[in-house]
Amino acid sequence: MTAKSPLETALTRDAGIAVPLLCGAMYPCSNPGLVAAVSDAGAMGIVQPLSLMHVHGHDLREGLRLIRELTPHPVGFNAIVEKSVKIYEKRMRSWVAIALEEGLRFFVTALGNPAWVVDCVHEAGGKVYHDVTERRWAEKALASGVDGLICVNQRAGGHAGEKSGETLFEELSDLGVPLVCAGGIGTPEDFVAALASGYAGVQMGTRFIATPECLVHPSYRQAIVDAGEDDIVLTERLSGVPVSVIRNERIDALGTSAGCLAKRLLRGRRTRHWMRTFYALRSLRKLKQSSLKGLAYGDVFQAGRSVAGIDSVLSADSIVTVFARAAEAAGATRKHGERA
Numbered sequence: 546m547t548a549k550s551p552l553e554t555a556l557t558r559d560a561g562i563a564v565p566l567l568c569g570a571m572y573p574c575s576n577p578g579l580v581a582a583v584s585d586a587g588a589m590g591i592v593q594p595l596s597l598m599h600v601h602g603h604d605l606r607e608g609l610r611l612i613r614e615l616t617p618h619p620v621g622f623n624a625i626v627e628k629s630v631k632i633y634e635k636r637m638r639s640w641v642a643i644a645l646e647e648g649l650r651f652f653v654t655a656l657g658n659p660a661w662v663v664d665c666v667h668e669a670g671g672k673v674y675h676d677v678t679e680r681r682w683a684e685k686a687l688a689s690g691v692d693g694l695i696c697v698n699q700r701a702g703g704h705a706g707e708k709s710g711e712t713l714f715e716e717l718s719d720l721g722v723p724l725v726c727a728g729g730i731g732t733p734e735d736f737v738a739a740l741a742s743g744y745a746g747v748q749m750g751t752r753f754i755a756t757p758e759c760l761v762h763p764s765y766r767q768a769i770v771d772a773g774e775d776d777i778v779l780t781e782r783l784s785g786v787p788v789s790v791i792r793n794e795r796i797d798a799l800g801t802s803a804g805c806l807a808k809r810l811l812r813g814r815r816t817r818h819w820m821r822t823f824y825a826l827r828s829l830r831k832l833k834q835s836s837l838k839g840l841a842y843g844d845v846f847q848a849g850r851s852v853a854g855i856d857s858v859l860s861a862d863s864i865v866t867v868f869a870r871a872a873e874a875a876g877a878t879r880k881h882g883e884r885a
Contacts (some may be wrong), residue, residue, distance in 0.1 A: 551876050552869060556722035556746035560651045561619045563587035565746030566736070568861070569727065570623030570653065571703070573600040573849075574761055577608055579861060581615035583756040586865035591621040591653055594640050601760070605640055607842040609647040622649045634705045645669050651746075653695060660689040674725065678706035679714050693723040695748055700729030702751045702849030705779065705789045716741060724878035731851030733871030740872055751849045756861045766858050768793070768846045774853040777880060791846045796832045 548865075557566045568583040570593035589610075597608045612620055622644040625852055628634050641652070641662055647768075650671035654662050663673045674693040675686035683694050694717060698710040706713070717724055723745035729746045733844030739747045744862065753759060756767045758857065772791050773827050779787035780796060790796055 550739075551873050554740070554745040556693065556725060559674075559723065560589050560612055562589045564865055565734075565740065565837040566868060567591055567621065567653075567725065567746065567748040567866060569750040570596070570621075570753070571750050572596045574600045574759050575623075576755050576758075576760040577603065577612045578614065578760065579613045579756065579758040580751060581863060582756075582861035583753065584612075584618040585616035585676070586862040586871065588865045589617070589619060589621050589651065591623050593623050594637075606643050606647060609644065613647070619651060621651040621653055622652045624659070624662050625660050626654050626662060628657055641665055641830045645671070653872035654691070657689055658689055659686060663690040667783075668725075674723075676727070677717075678714075681707065681788060683717050683720060687722065689718060690805050691722070694720070695725045695727050696744075698726070698728035700707070700850040701727050702789050702851075703847050705787065705849065709744065710739065710744075712814065718743060721852070722776060728849055729851050733868045735851070736868045737875045739814055741875070749836065749851070751851045751880075752855055752864060753861060754848070755855055755858050756860045757858060758866065763854075765846050768854050769848055769855055772848065773854060774850045777848060777850050777852065789849055791852070792846050793846075795845055822860060823832045 552564055556563045557563065558574060562584075564587045566578065566588035568588065568590045570591040572593055573596050575591070575593035575596040578672055580592055583590035586614055592609065592612070596604055597603050597731040601608070603611065610739060622641070624637055624641050637729040638661070642665070645665060650666070650669065652666050652671060652673045652797050653676065654673055655676035659675050666673050666779065671798040675691040676697055677683040678693045678697050686694065696710065696717060697704070697706040698708055698713055699706055700710065705728060708716070710729060714724060714726070724743070724747045725748050726744040727748040730739060730828060731752050732748050736747055743775075751769060755766045759766070768791050776792050777789055778792045778796065780790055
């Protein structure tokens, strides 16, 4: 009887991958080459459709086919299910349909009710994992039929949670689905520790920005390599909700708190979605400029506290390989997030 690999978890089975590691969807950083390189190394890259189309200039179907030319291995798809802007929801429904037509079967949803994605993906035989930051969102997602949860903790880049990875696991481990740790994973030791604690896998973003495959401006990679944990701050000035970024002169000049009017609008039931949309559209345009071209908006770099363990630029293949070897050597087999 063949012994179970220390890398085999509920996530690897659901996603059809060899290493329980996801490269999280990132705007503007998820270019086809990065997504494909992570999947080709045995983990899974997640497609961020806005990044694919509006930053890197691909038609969605053509971009997915390009990724397939670069790797035969599974890739995932990020579906934001925010319903406040109807035209965006309509487009996302069409994008999910295209992704399914192109053979993608693993989806990561966020920011809303994923029920319609679950229905479409399950009909095609796929799996859906949903981003959560606390139990109430996890329970709502499970009621919609998701297969697993991406547990976004306080050390994550971008829109971070408020709880530690350990607290989130304790809070959600009785729900009977695979849990993926998102936030603070920057070294092989972090990866091993997450698996040993019971997580079915990890999702990383910041570590994969500091790779040659990620088509960002070199100053972004260098900022990640140079930053320490204390350099990471939360700012509301990008999207209206706290976003984790590397502190620098530009962030100090912008400030980290939304203005009084913005805060009032963000609290209003009828106005908060429109205000968040305004912030998001404005920041996406500016982040695209600063991250890819190094323009004067001034090096606003999203990153998580995993920068503490990142001291060099490595290839995506090297990262996945080193992390996998560390987990195999440690025999990190405890529970691996098995379903109850």
